[in-house]
Amino acid sequence: MTGPQTKNQTPNLASDIAALMDVSARLEAIAAADPVLAAVEFGEIIRNVPGRYAVLHCKYNGLDAILRLSTGSVDIGLDQTWEEMNRLWPHLRDGRLTMAEPLYYNAAQGALIVSRAEGQPLFALARQMPGPEALPMLCEAAQWLRHATRDSEADRAARPGPWRARAAKAAAKQPFADLRALEDEILVILEQLEKHISGQNWRVAIIHGDFHPDNLLRSARHLSGIDFGGSHRLPIYKDMARFLMHLGRRGLLPSGARWMGVDAALAQAFKTSFELSPFEAEILLPFFLGVEALLRVENRNLPDRRIRAARRMYEGLLSDLTALAGRL
Known part of the structure; x- marks a missing residue:
């Protein structure tokens, strides 16, 4: 077994050293308990959340x-992952749309190993490209998600109330007064949409759960999903x-057209890939865009350009939601 290395130096050296020692101690413990893990070559730490989990590069067989x-001691959901x-692996192991392969899991030791998917994060690639070039690449994400969820889909009674409540709770933490004012208006419309959704059905599936462009890696051969936690x-x-919304609140609109605060053409790609009904496309998706916008609260450490982009997103979302509410 080889020990881990940190990827970058940071100013808080004492904390870094303590975190590295904690991870090293865990690696020694799992290697002592499991001969398979003892043969693994551990590399650099990609991410470390002290007291919860660490993610590392490694060599497995x-x-x-x-x-x-x-x-x-906190359950990080490895059993479910x-x-x-x-x-998913039988459905996403071959072809263009794929995923990291599950390789080994020791539940008792809290260690899960997957293959390292090839490619670069979709978000980084999109930022480097002109919008017309980035759009087809980003639209492929809708196909990946449809492929991943198709086999677990079912209709269930819609329960929008808990989602709106979560959005309201998160919005209360918004530190920027002008953004909070926009969020308050959005919440009023979400409550109206909730009344139209309650009593209806919506589609559910085993979804990714954190489906943003950094969790899709693109190469010449594959579009691969990662991080299924x-x-x-x-x-x-x-x-x-x-x-x-991950793209919209950062001002990435590759088509140049905005709908509900996000890129209109990219939203259409999801509507088309999932064959959304008018109710789904015109009520349910806008409702969840409003919820998602409020769940991700801006913070004061963000640069001004991010806050300006978020403001434009909120304004576009509110404008289109207001128009939608007027048609109901």
Whole structure:
């Protein structure tokens, strides 16, 4: 077994050293308990959340791989992640649309190993390209998500209330007064939409749970999904909204047209890939875009350009939601 290395130096050296020692101690413990893990070559730490988990590069049976390691007593959902990855793997192992392969899991030691997917994060690629070039690449994400969720889809009674409540709770933490004012108006319309949704059905599936452009890697051969730690059976519109709003609140509009605060053409790609009904496309997806916008609260450490982009997103979302409410 080889020990981990940190990827970058940071100003808080004492904290970095302490975190590295904690991860090293966990690696020694799992290697002592499991001969398979003892043979793994551990590389640099990609991410470390002290007291919860660490993610590292590693070599597993000679393959480039990623280790997700529990480092605390909090359940980080590895059992569910392993189960979901093995459910999806037969559907996403071949072809253009694929995923990281589940390789090894020791539940008792809190260690899960997957293959290292090739490619670069979709978000980084999109930022480097002119909008017309980035748009087809981003639209492929809708196809990936449809491919991943199709086999677990079902109709369920819609329960929009808890989602609106979560959005309201998150919005209360918004530190920027002008953004909070926009959010308050959005919440009023979400409450109106909730009344139209209650009593109806919506589609649910085992979704990715954190479906944003950094969790899709693109290469010449593949578009690969990674980081399935948030997979749950939820409304299918949640992952669509997460992806669209991640780009929209950062001002990435590759088509140049905005709808509900996000890129209009990219939203249409999700509507088309999932064959959304008029009710889904015109009520449910806007509802979840509003929820997702409010769940991700800006913070004062963000640069001014991010706050300006978020403001434009909120204004566009509110304008279109207001028009929608007027048609109901």
